[in-house]
Amino acid sequence: MDKLRITGGRALHGEVMISGAKNAALPELCATLLTADPVTLTNVPRLRDVATMRHLLDNMGVKTVTHGERGGMTLHAADPINPEAPYELVKTMRASVLVLGPLLARFGRARVSLPGGCAIGSRPVDQHIKGMQAMGAEIVVEHGYMVAQLPGGKKRLRGARIATDMVTVTGTENFLMAAALAEGETLLENAAQEPEIADLAEMLIAMGAKIEGHGTSRIHIQGVERLHGCTHQVVADRIEAGTFLCAVAATGGDVVLRHGRADHLEAVIDKLVEAGAKIEAGKDTGGDFIRVRASGRLKAQSFRTTEYPGFPTDMQAQFMALNCISHGMAKVTETIFENRFMHVNEMIRLGARIQTDGKVAVVEGIEKLSGATVMATDLRASASLVIAGLVAEGDTIVDRIYHLDRGYDQMEKKLRGIGADIERIK
Ligand code: EPU
Secondary structure, eight states, X not given: OOEEEEEOOOOEEEEEEOOBOHHHHHHHHHHGGGOSSEEEEESOOOOHHHHHHHHHHHHHTOEEEEETTTTEEEEEOOSOOOOEEOHHHHTTOGGGGGGHHHHHXXXXXXXXXXXXXXXXXXXXXXXXXXXXXXXXXXXXXXXXXXXXXXXXXXXXXXOOEEEOSSOOHHHHHHHHHHHHTSBSEEEEESOOOOHHHHHHHHHHHHTTOEEEOXXXXXXXXXXXXXXXXXXXXOXXXXXHHHHHHHHHHHHOEEEEEETOOGGGOHHHHHHHHHHTOEXXXXXXXXXXXXXXXXXXXXXXXXXXXOSTTSBOGGGHHHHHHHHHTSBSEEEEEOOSOTTOOHHHHHHHHTTOEEEEETTEEEEEOOSOOBOOEEEOOSHHHHHHHHHHHHHSBSEEEEEOTHHHHHHOSSHHHHHHHTTOEEEEEO
């Protein structure tokens, strides 16, 4: 199993290229199931989760080819497609549930394994099921699978008003894809507003879908009979950008994030600025950029994770790493997932002072962490341990970095490029 060895204490300087967003690429790969035409995505990040999704689609009969340096991928879901997502593939990646909506919408049936639990929380899919039922699907759960079909030989889902009990990102994405090909109008209330959802909606519109209100909590979709192929560029990864911002704020230095979208990271940037980092953002001949400068210890910041546009749960662990070596105390409240503090015990092994009580962690900033061997438990926890390693005295070994490879495109290479002392060891 690969590990990372990091020798802490170096400030970071230079430029990093931000990749396409994992959480946009995954639903967009699934959206290619909605048409029999070829669809090309560009800026697809090189990640294990993307490879897993490709494998799942290949397994259904989708032809996929990669091309070009900039993450080009063409997917062709021509008939026949086997509308089934087996447990062996779904269990390794919960986002596989995103095939449910497109399969039902185009083929009128789907057999998709239930994803089961996951390290950061129980993460049920009850809302996905309820939404599809509201659109006319019959779904039974048997032998660990959601078996879905349209009753009475019906060919299409029907539009519906769907108001979920909580805001769900992949739920909203499944409903968007399903409603795009449904008969009549769908209104999504309490929809998630993440930039990745707006990006998926833009792709669907380029395929011929009629969607309004994406990026807000009320999305209106007028179903169409068929969708066609398109070329779509995956939006930049705001969580990757946010992770680099926290890394530079922790180590000190001056780094420009190329393709970084500050408008997608306002809650995180506001906290970094309050902490004392200097951040500029804009557009130049190279496109969007964010520049971050920091020196010395910053001020610890309290925050509470909420749905977009609030502070993202996917940035909680990385900002906590920064708090660990800042001045003062901070209270971090995690409201989205019930078990997303697994990095805390590992950070304590590096000398951090953190106390947790349910969904709250209180961090007392100290001057220095000290390097040790730590274990990554999930994707964002791994990223937070890398940040901690970059500032800890001596060597830190981060074990089980396959979690990191699920969602960060060549993180250690990018960090080395801006001066970090980091290497992958087998
Ligand atoms: N929930 C239910 N029932 C449902 C759906 C959700 O109870 O049917 C609950 C969840 O258990 C959770 C809350 O609702 O407590 C929100 O979950 P959501 O459905 O929004 O999460 P998700 O769609 O499964 C996506 C991202 C996650 C990110 C969350 C929250 C993708 C592929 N995944 O997950 O990303 O943390 O939204 O923003 O888009 C990551 O990239 O590291 C990651 C975990």
